Amino acid sequence: MSATAPLNPRYELVLRPHKGWQPVDFREIFAGRELFRFLVWRDIKIRYKQTMFGGLWAIFQPLLGMLIFTLFFNRLAGIKSDGPPYPLFSYTGLVLWNFFANSVAMSSNSLVGNQVLVSKVYFPRIFIPLAAIGALILDLFIGLLLLLAIMIYYRWPLGWNAIEMPIYALGTLLAASGLGLFLSALNVRFRDVKYAVPFFLQMGMFVSPVIYPVRYVSPRFQWILGLNPMTGMIVGFRHAMLGGSADWPLVGISSAASVFLFITGLLIFRRMERRFADII
């Protein structure tokens, strides 16, 4: 604070009431990218603080899921995959689903869990839920590495399809972000969200083709499954990693649903954010 900063004569900011729908301020978001990186870094750092296994949890979660699902759904209930060995099949679905579910769960509680940031300092509010999701991308990477290891174990070949994988990861990211933004904003007003989200995520796994292939559902109703963005993302993701055919119309519907969810979530968030500090 020693040298006088020159006053920029062109700098001017007018604060006015905002009403109704607000556009997304990309310039402001870009200007704050350094803070966003710090928030992601913070969320990664604190996630496994004071845990015994730390980052290993990112591996345990899908791995134990795979073992339990294989035992119960495959061995006991007789659900079959559509080609690859069932453990590989279910793990592939689980990696993506866990990323989605954890993202939605973490981001929907992010604003309420960071009340001080909402009520005592200003920066683009969308950073808070998005940073929570950003921190989980690391877990997705770890999960993908483990997927490659499991593929090697089963001697399952990785084809050229794999270059499509980022598309489905991105689609999942968009869907999770849209839903996370919406729910985090709603949570500020209604704490019910905190209780509802875990329940619906649990149900959501069973309406997404994580433990069963889509062909188990009658072809006439498959397009309805497509409205769940995760259906198409998981189908596409399996196709990319494990090969085999994919139901492209289904993937198309889900992709559209992902983009729709993202844009809607973002706009609703922008509309609601001006009241966060008053009601949180």
Added chain:
Amino acid sequence: MAPIIEVSSLSKKFRLGTSRHDDSFREFLVDAARSSWRALRHISSNGVNSANSDWMWALQDINFGIRPGEVVGIIGSNGAGKSTLLKILSRITDPTEGFVRLRGRVASLLEVGTGFHPDLTGRENIYLNGVMLGMSKAEVESKFDEIVAFAELEKFLDTPVKRYSSGMYVRLGFAVAAHLDPEILIVDEVLAVGDMAFQKKCLGKMGEFGESGRTILFVSHNLRAILNLCQRGIVLEKGKLTFDSDAKRAAEYYAHAVAGEKTDSHDSSFDLRGAGSRAPHYKPWLRRLEVSVDDGKPFTGELPIGGALQFRVDFEIPNSTSNFDLRINFVDLYGQVIFAARSSFEPNRDWGERSGAQRLVCDIPRLALTPGDYRVDIGIVIEDRCIDYVEAACRLRIVDFDYYGTGRIPSLGFFVNDQRWRLE
């Protein structure tokens, strides 16, 4: 020169109770049903929708301009709208009407150590907090050593801040904030915490900042800090701007007109249950205060230097406990506690477990304060937690008196004290 901050017809209204009560969906539905029923009833009865009664104006039609380089204090009692004004200026909340035009980058300090995470180390939090308050990573890096030296925490840099004492925490938070380089600095009474020596250091740093031509907006209860730091003072009362002048006049106006609004009631008995100066989160456990002077004569609001006072306080203890403490603070016009009386200071206190309605009598045989206006705050602490506190339960004017019996009136300093002199 154009003002660096221009506030024009600024108003903000809040929905009463929104932040505390209806935070679940069920209550929202009940509320919605109730208010639409109310609306219907009003439309049918007189055609007017009285929905406005559920709203409260935290700020109403505020107008002022601040020139570059001015250091301005915002003065007001609890609920006057100071924090709301700062929150609008810091972009945390939107105004309801009017606008603010800012012609410089703002850094606001509404809390010390905003965004500190208890699990992160001091070093990590310096970066996080600095970037959050508007510095770039490179800026934090270049000022890192200065920040650490200012906070005097070199040895604890790699300790998680949850192991810090509250003093260390505040020092680290302020050290980061003190190294911001904005054109406008907005500070909410964060200096109220921390030890005196560090407070002085912070005030010094802010003074330096003001002298270097930067604009500061400073909110505080502490009129002394405002007088030391600010050239200009703006007084807010119940959401309205009522006084805008140089800092000294504003502080005097506030001390007399606002804080002293009840001075002329010469009662000796004060109802504390309905006291307006109680923070909203307290329940009225304190009920009544009776004051008498000398030998049971009723209190008139005045007392000579060294006079005797007796306070009789009626209050209630919610649960049976022996750990209760009644506190009576004598506070000067500038918000400084000059003398604190506590029932726990009574050596012969053998009152056992108590619950329900109680009356404690406090005798002060010689109140040795120098002439001036004081307010008397009363608080009740149960099991080391303050459960009720009434600011300005009564007011007291200490008047001139020949305390030493020499024909001279002592007026300098805070208190009189017996003294013996001899020539050797």
